[in-house]
Amino acid sequence: MRGMAVNSANTEDISTKLESCFNHILNENMQGINILNHELEVEAVEFQHWDGRMLGMIITPWFVNLVMLPKNGDNWDQLALGQKEKIAFPSKDLDMMVNDIDGFGYCRTYSLYSPCKDLPNQESARIAAAMFLRDLLDETKRVEPTYSEEQIARYLEKEDMIHQEELKKQFSEPLQMKEEVNRRDLLRGKLRQDN
Secondary structure (H helix, E strand, C coil), X not given: CCCCCCCCCCHHHHHHHHHHHHHHHHHHHCCCCCCCCCCCCCEEEEEEEEXXXXXXXXXXXXXXXXXXXXCCCCCHHHCCCCCEEEEECCCCEEEEEEEEECCCEEEEEEEEECCCCCCCCHHHHHHHHHHHHHHHCCHHHCCXXXXXXXXXXXXXXXXXXXXXXXXXXXXXXXCCECCCCCHHHHHCCCCECCC
């Protein structure tokens, strides 16, 4: 990060600087944009040293992101903005994107919520961010994925069916759907009338 070596910086300095940068972005660039959740404010939470780098979460009215700062010797400013790289964490691997935050510098980010209309208040955003990061760094929660993000994306875009025969077998019994299924019920698997 420009002007502040991660190894010598403390988490409070990083959090304060990051909050200042995103409050500036909020006030200068985001006013009047309809994706904002006005129940949320800019807040950096859970920042800590991990694997020689600084890692934490940034909450804003338009997203909640994991943020990783470079360690001494990382030359992320040589990489193309938006370029993704798989980073191995204790519980799973994440494709993290290179960003250059105005007034802050280079970092890698991973979007947890974007936009974040479903978060009812700041406390819920803090809890979601903290749970995500704590699970990410807990090696006892590691599960190897069955499908890659690329396979899932192709399937969702109907370009490629993954294991068509298996899917046909798995979904051969028709579900008795609720008359109305809201997003929260869908995410919790409440699709049948008896749920």
